[in-house]
Amino acid sequence: MNRQLIAAALRALRQTLLGPDAPAVRPLLARWPRLARYSAPVGLLAALGLFWITFAVESDWGLPAPIGVLFAALTVAPLLALPRHPLLAWRLMVLALLVCTFNAPADEPWPWTPPLALGSIAVVAGVVARVDRPVLVWLVTITTVPVLTLVHPENRAAVLALLGALAIVGDLVRRNRLSRRALAAQTELSEREQERRAVLEERTRIAREMHDVVAHHMSLIAVQAETAPYRLTDVPAPAAAEFAAIAGSARAALTDMRRLLGVLRSESNGPQTAPQPDLADLGSMVDAAHRAGLPVTLDAEPVDDGLVPAPVGLAAYRIVQEGLANAARHAGGAAVRVTVRAGRSTLAVRVQNAPPDDLDVRPAAEAGAGHGLTGMRERATSLGGTFTAGPLPGGGYEVAVELPYDVEGGDR
Numbered sequence: 001m002n003r004q005l006i007a008a009a010l011r012a013l014r015q016t017l018l019g020p021d022a023p024a025v026r027p028l029l030a031r032w033p034r035l036a037r038y039s040a041p042v043g044l045l046a047a048l049g050l051f052w053i054t055f056a057v058e059s060d061w062g063l064p065a066p067i068g069v070l071f072a073a074l075t076v077a078p079l080l081a082l083p084r085h086p087l088l089a090w091r092l093m094v095l096a097l098l099v100c101t102f103n104a105p106a107d108e109p110w111p112w113t114p115p116l117a118l119g120s121i122a123v124v125a126g127v128v129a130r131v132d133r134p135v136l137v138w139l140v141t142i143t144t145v146p147v148l149t150l151v152h153p154e155n156r157a158a159v160l161a162l163l164g165a166l167a168i169v170g171d172l173v174r175r176n177r178l179s180r181r182a183l184a185a186q187t188e189l190s191e192r193e194q195e196r197r198a199v200l201e202e203r204t205r206i207a208r209e210m211h212d213v214v215a216h217h218m219s220l221i222a223v224q225a226e227t228a229p230y231r232l233t234d235v236p237a238p239a240a241a242e243f244a245a246i247a248g249s250a251r252a253a254l255t256d257m258r259r260l261l262g263v264l265r266s267e268s269n270g271p272q273t274a275p276q277p278d279l280a281d282l283g284s285m286v287d288a289a290h291r292a293g294l295p296v297t298l299d300a301e302p303v304d305d306g307l308v309p310a311p312v313g314l315a316a317y318r319i320v321q322e323g324l325a326n327a328a329r330h331a332g333g334a335a336v337r338v339t340v341r342a343g344r345s346t347l348a349v350r351v352q353n354a355p356p357d358d359l360d361v362r363p364a365a366e367a368g369a370g371h372g373l374t375g376m377r378e379r380a381t382s383l384g385g386t387f388t389a390g391p392l393p394g395g396g397y398e399v400a401v402e403l404p405y406d407v408e409g410g411d412r
Helices: 002-017 039-060 065-081 086-099 114-128 133-150 153-231 237-265 279-291 310-330 372-382
Strands: 296-300 336-342 346-353 386-391 397-404
Touching: 002 133, 039 065, 039 114, 065 086, 065 114, 086 114, 086 133, 114 133, 114 153, 133 153, 153 237, 237 279, 279 296, 279 310, 279 336, 310 336, 310 346, 310 372, 310 397, 372 386, 372 397
Parallel strands: 296 336
Antiparallel strands: 336 346, 346 397, 386 397
């Protein structure tokens, strides 16, 4: 602990004497831009006035003209550097306090000229409000050196008290400025969070509305398909089986949709523990597609239990599901082949369909309305995989996906 404190103190000392300057702060006249434009010329005139006053006082003390010019320049330089370089201004001030002392009259209560004494107070007041506490301690400690060595004993206590008061007030000002800056940043962050929450709440409301609307219509489809053989007379057996397949597909779609969106109905819902589909469910999906009239061929080798991680299996299932839906929508009646191959570290999925039997253009209302390819691409890229989709040379369409995985990351 002692070594850490010593190292921190040495770092602060190096920062005080040789380190980079303190960060810039907002100018005092930033609120009044009309006055701020006159600050530079007015400050320059004031510096010239102090330079002339200091030179006149040094001349009255009997100093040669070159020395008087040097002392006057050392008096004015800290004030010129103070607005943008406070630590540099303090270093020049300490140098001026140590140098500009000799040849003062014996009856003078201070070893410095009035401009240098008042300018030093202004520099200390400006610097202590812009440095952190470790640097502030070294700054005050070093500033007391010329005070203890050059100021008359009768005046030392008053000067040290003034220096301590400036240090305390400056530290309070700096902490207050940092607190206001942190409060402003927190306020901005809170406003952004409120905006983001408003967007999420609106999305949640839309999702709930979508859930209600789609659930209602899908339920009607399922009920109508299930009751059609009983409501209609003389329904052939193939038509009844078709109605049953439609009802089953509607129920399955409704279950998947409720699994995804049903949790938005209430924040008090418990955890969803139903298992997600994976590669083992591809056969059931292909059978459902067969019953719906889509000629699908599944070419998938058995996969060792736990070899393919659950997220990869779910992504592959959803990609095949969307691929079959796209084939049924855009290439009705065309043969579809689904190929799934699990390698040592990659799962390859392909959905290929032959050219459609009916080449009529689909209705304009459906053109460009889907997001199937975008969803499949997002699923593949989210797992670090690759996704390609496009027409085949001999006609038809192919979706090819490769999903990488770590064998050790499986559920073995």
